[in-house]
Amino acid sequence: MQILDAHRVLSADKRGSSWPVLVETDAGIRFTKLRGAAQGTGALVAEVIIAEVAEALGLLVPARSLVRFSGELESVDKNDELADLLRASVGINLGFAYLEGARSFSPDSDVDRIRPDVAAAILWLDGLTTNPDRTARNPNLLWWHDELWLIDHGAALGFQYALPDVAPSAARRPYTVREPHLLAGRAADMLELDERFAALVPRNTLERALQAVPDEFLAPLIGDDRLDDRRAAYVEFLSARLDPPRPFLEPVLVQGKQRPARGRPAWLDRPR
Numbered sequence: 001m002q003i004l005d006a007h008r009v010l011s012a013d014k015r016g017s018s019w020p021v022l023v024e025t026d027a028g029i030r031f032t033k034l035r036g037a038a039q040g041t042g043a044l045v046a047e048v049i050i051a052e053v054a055e056a057l058g059l060l061v062p063a064r065s066l067v068r069f070s071g072e073l074e075s076v077d078k079n080d081e082l083a084d085l086l087r088a089s090v091g092i093n094l095g096f097a098y099l100e101g102a103r104s105f106s107p108d109s110d111v112d113r114i115r116p117d118v119a120a121a122i123l124w125l126d127g128l129t130t131n132p133d134r135t136a137r138n139p140n141l142l143w144w145h146d147e148l149w150l151i152d153h154g155a156a157l158g159f160q161y162a163l164p165d166v167a168p169s170a171a172r173r174p175y176t177v178r179e180p181h182l183l184a185g186r187a188a189d190m191l192e193l194d195e196r197f198a199a200l201v202p203r204n205t206l207e208r209a210l211q212a213v214p215d216e217f218l219a220p221l222i223g224d225d226r227l228d229d230r231r232a233a234y235v236e237f238l239s240a241r242l243d244p245p246r247p248f249l250e251p252v253l254v255q256g257k258q259r260p261a262r263g264r265p266a267w268l269d270r271p272r
Contacts, residue, residue, distance in 0.1 A: 001212065003066045004030065004095065009075035012082050018043065018154065019085055022098065023067055030095030032067045033154065036088025041217040042161060043154030044094045048217070049234065050129050050153040052209035056200050057121045060149045066214060067095035092216040099149060105141035107182060114148060116188035122150065123187045124197045127175035127248030128241055131156035135179040163233050164225060171240035175248035178255075190249040198242055206235045 004025040012021045018037040023030050035041050051061040071090050075082065111119075126134050132155050133140050140152040159166050210231040222230045241248065 001064055001066050001214070002027070003068055003092070006030075006032070006067050006069050006073055006093075009073060009077065009082075009086065012077055012079070014079075014082070019082065021082075021086075023095065025065075025067060025095070027065070029098040029100075030065060030067050031062070031098050032093050032095040034085060034089040035091060035093050035217070035220075036085050039154055041220045042157075044217045045160065045213050045221070046129070046155070046157040047094055047153050048213045049209045050125070050131070050156055051150075052212055053129070053201055053205065054125055054150055056205045057125055057197060058200070059118070059121055059125065060147055062096040062099055062149060062151065065095045065097075067093045069093060092214055094217075096151075099142060099144040102142040102144040102149070105139040105143065105148075107136040107139055110141075110143070111182065111186050114183065114186055116186060117193060118148065119183040120187035120190055120193050121197060123181060123183050123251070124190065124194070124249070125150075126156070126181065127251065128201075128238065128246075129153070129156040130158055130175060130248075132158075132177060134182050135177070136182055137179060139182055141182075157234075159237055160221065160234065163221075163230065164223075166233070166237065168240065171237045172243075172247050174252045175250070176254045177251045178253075180253060181251045184251055194246060194249060198244070198246065201242065203235065203239055206238050207231075210234050 004027050006023045006025055008024045010022040010024060010029070012019045018033065018039055020031060020033045023032045033044055033047060035044060037043065048064065051064060054061050069086065069090050071087065073086055075086060122134065125131070131153060133152065140150065142149045142151055159170060213231070215227055218227055218230055
């Protein structure tokens with residue numbers, strides 16, 4: 001990925017715990033997720049991997065770049081907590097192309113606009129990557145130029161936080177969710193499309209996705225592992241999850257504490 005230097009922080013979305021920011025760079029504005037946020041660099045690892053797999057499935061994800069923060073980065077917002085977060089994020093962060101004018105997805109009116117095969121691809125992706133979001137409360141979808149774009153995958157790939165002590169059987173667990181998946185009722189027959197989707201995500205696609213993850217995102221997670229070993233562990237887990245019969249085609253609703261709704265991302269409302 002291209003490395004861009006950040007020149008100024010324009011705004012921050014302060015409604016969640018991660019506080020992503022809009023940043024000016026030489027290549028224009030980037031919506032940037034921060035290495036110093038509460039979720040740490042594991043969330044950035046998940047964003048990169050899932051974006052690569054999503055694109056292999058023909059789904060749209062904003063283009064990624066690496067955004068380098070200096071210790072002297074200017075911010076329009078002088079909030080002390082944001083200043084602390086920016087200091088904790090000195091170095092390489094993850095930027096996304098800014099989809100200016102994008103519209104938030106409405107669970108009440110937009111689900112029926114999605115083609116059933118596209119809904120199935122999204123549901124299949126979320127099952128593969130154990131994504132706990134994509135609910136009516138947190139759709140993590142945007143409309144831009146009349147096309148559907150996927151965003152916010154940092155909470156997926158939860159297994160990575162238990163590496164290297166992940167039992168092989170963990171990869172074969174069902175896709176469990178605490179709230180109904182937004183697209184479960186819209187998706188086409190998963191059994192008919194499953195083989196087609198799996199053919200689009202061969203092992204070399206997973207390996208390529210892991211190679212796209214910067215060392216700077218993996219290093220804080222690896223402990224005594226080597227970077228190559230950690231990348232291989234992701235590939236092995238996801239490959240095992242892809243072995244037929246795939247265990248994630250139907251989300252299983254389980255009881256649990258609800259996640260708070262994020263609402264409309266504040267960066268969509270930035271004054272122009």
